Amino acid sequence: MSRLVVISNRVPLPDKSGAAPAGGLAVALQAALEERGGIWMGWSGKSTSGRETSGIDIREQGKITYALVDLSRKDVEEYYAGFANRVLWPLCHYRLDLTDYARKDMAGYFRVNRLFAQQLAPLIKPDDVIWVHDYHLIPLAAELRQMGLKNRIGFFLHIPWPPADVLFTLPVHETIMRGLASYDLVGFQTRHDAENFAGCLKREGIGKELGQGLFEAYGHVFRADVFPISIETAAFAEAARTSRRHALVGRMRQSLAGRDLIIGVDRLDYSKGITNRIEAFERFIVNNPDSRGRVTFLQVTPKSRSEVPEYGDMQRMVAELAGRVNGALSTVDWTPIRYVNRSIGRSVLAGLYRMAQVGLVTPLRDGMNLVAKEYVAAQDPENPGVLILSRFAGAARELDGALLVNPYDTDAVSDAIARALSMPIEARRERWNQMMPHLLENDVSHWCESFLKALAGHGETKGDERPA
Ligand code: F6P
Numbered sequence: 104m105s106r107l108v109v110i111s112n113r114v115p116l117p118d119k120s121g122a123a124p125a126g127g128l129a130v131a132l133q134a135a136l137e138e139r140g141g142i143w144m145g146w147s148g149k150s151t152s153g154r155e156t157s158g159i160d161i162r163e164q165g166k167i168t169y170a171l172v173d174l175s176r177k178d179v180e181e182y183y184a185g186f187a188n189r190v191l192w193p194l195c196h197y198r199l200d201l202t203d204y205a206r207k208d209m210a211g212y213f214r215v216n217r218l219f220a221q222q223l224a225p226l227i228k229p230d231d232v233i234w235v236h237d238y239h240l241i242p243l244a245a246e247l248r249q250m251g252l253k254n255r256i257g258f259f260l261h262i263p264w265p266p267a268d269v270l271f272t273l274p275v276h277e278t279i280m281r282g283l284a285s286y287d288l289v290g291f292q293t294r295h296d297a298e299n300f301a302g303c304l305k306r307e308g309i310g311k312e313l314g315q316g317l318f319e320a321y322g323h324v325f326r327a328d329v330f331p332i333s334i335e336t337a338a339f340a341e342a343a344r345t346s347r348r349h350a351l352v353g354r355m356r357q358s359l360a361g362r363d364l365i366i367g368v369d370r371l372d373y374s375k376g377i378t379n380r381i382e383a384f385e386r387f388i389v390n391n392p393d394s395r396g397r398v399t400f401l402q403v404t405p406k407s408r409s410e411v412p413e414y415g416d417m418q419r420m421v422a423e424l425a426g427r428v429n430g431a432l433s434t435v436d437w438t439p440i441r442y443v444n445r446s447i448g449r450s451v452l453a454g455l456y457r458m459a460q461v462g463l464v465t466p467l468r469d470g471m472n473l474v475a476k477e478y479v480a481a482q483d484p485e486n487p488g489v490l491i492l493s494r495f496a497g498a499a500r501e502l503d504g505a506l507l508v509n510p511y512d513t514d515a516v517s518d519a520i521a522r523a524l525s526m527p528i529e530a531r532r533e534r535w536n537q538m539m540p541h542l543l544e545n546d547v548s549h550w551c552e553s554f555l556k557a558l559a560g561h562g563e564t565k566g567d568e569r570p571a
Pocket of ligand 1: 113237261262407408
């Protein structure tokens, strides 16, 4: 079996005991690396004070070599905060209004990708299989190819891919498309993203579809296919089942005093639709006076990417809105919204999901959304809650037992909350049973294996995310 080399912007380092940090992706990739032996390379998360990028920090742990690259402050500003998170992120989430293109950031993005390639190339053996993750590193394969590497190189995009009309607003869209065409396999979350990508290739005659998932562009034949990412379903369900042992979970239940719980969990990001969601919750309370004092909405929102100005704006907007709604609706013994601005450990979170009658997952656009999958996995099979899910999340393609909503339609989300809270137990069980077996079968290990199989050239081209 070939060695595996994983490259991602962030590297989830194991703790001292060698255990992977919480999170399905880290666990699955670390397991694949343990099995085959290999390297996980990425940014160390640190920035050096000078303008110059420093070297590479190599750490061996079992069969895995972690290779961590420090970046200069300038690199981080231009590559990460600039081009990746003020251009590619908003663009891929259909937010042209928030896209802020600057040539210097674009140059920094390509410069850091070249640096990663230069640091990585000497570590690569001829039959290593290379798997690159996400929008930060699109040009990496092209850089490695220029250095003469002939290895199989795959790319997985964790976020949505936009239609041609959106992508082509990016001045360097051709270079980005050329970057993707340099891989042997390009993986997307949903069929919709893969179709958008095919549309981008065809629109200006950049490339052509050869059939069976194969494309030709810039003189290179490559495969593009769909690999919906998932969670460690069984482990997460078990964590939820045993979550009662956490004192915090018990205290939360007590503090609810019999009220229904609605839960939302998101990084603080404009793509998550948090303000729309708070407005929909407010509408629900206003339209359903009986619910006053009887329903609590817990929104857990750890801060994210604070160095990017749009995220600071978002942070203020959400805090102000949650404060205004609470001020308007609260009574002395009931606070409708509990807004928590920090992250919560996975096993406690699993317990909170299980306690919640409703999982409210309403991003305006999302590659997949693993919170939706975690909410379903965490439910009590005898008395499951209801998932309300944005039709613009990749997960909506698979989770057909959810109440699908348009997050821009405040009334519709408010109605869905009312419907979910009054749904009879048989209907809830039926909906949950529609989703859980699929999630158990298609967990994150399955995702990892099918991508690597396809990259090795043995995978079949798939149809839709969910076979009929
Ligand atoms: O979902 C995309 C993603 O970039 C993940 O890869 C990452 O874990 C998450 O968003 C958080 O973003 P950041 O690494 O910018 O804090």
